Amino acid sequence: MTLTNKTITKGFIIAGLMNATVLIFSKLFTNSTIPEFDPGIMSNFGLLMIFIWGLAYISIAKNYNKVRWLVGVFAVEKLIYGCVWINWMLNNTVSDVYERDILAGLFYSIYGMNDWVFFIFFLVVFVRLAKVKDNS
Template sequence: MIIKKTTITKGFLIAGLMNATVLIFSKLFTNSIITEFDPQVMSNFGLLMILIWGLTYMSVAKKYHEVKWLVGIFVIEKFIYGFIWTNWIINNNVYDVYKKDVLAGLFYSIYGINDWVFFIFFLSVFIHLFRTKNSA
């Protein structure tokens, strides 16, 4: 399967923008409900790191082919967040979050779906880079 470079570039930019939505859901890191329901992963520091990962995706959007191993790290990172979210969803009731704050409830409802989608995207790009000649 051939993926257009422009499609891949847009994918990296969209991945970064999706991570940047943490600013909205966290109300600029002031939404204590997000941190209350998963203080280990979703502390304010953790939320900041989600933003930093997003900026990292955007920073390589036009040069992803030069950093294939970094793309591989993105695959691992998205897998970890997707896995953590899946475990959270299995062991918690997202309705409890919604009762306290709608934005926090939306965050917990969708963040892992986003991570799984971009796990697949980054994995596809990573495989594509290994199949393409002249990739770094």
């Protein structure tokens, strides 16, 4: 399957919109359950930064090919969040979160899967851009 430029642009926009869902899960940063279960990463400041990363993805959607290394940074960022999520899942019980708040439970259930999907997407785009650069 070949990724077209249009598809990649849509991928960056979707990645950004997925990050923006933090506004829903956090109830516009008023949901105290999310930060309670992981105060180091998912504090309200951390949730705000997830939203900001999403804006960064959207901001380069049409010009991603001009910022190859930034796409690489996005891949590393998603890798880190994916690893943090796995560590959290191994050391916590998501059903405890669901008991406190359904949106927080959903957030903890899916955020890492989202990060792994977009890690792969950003990595594929980065590698593609590196190949184009090497051929020019």
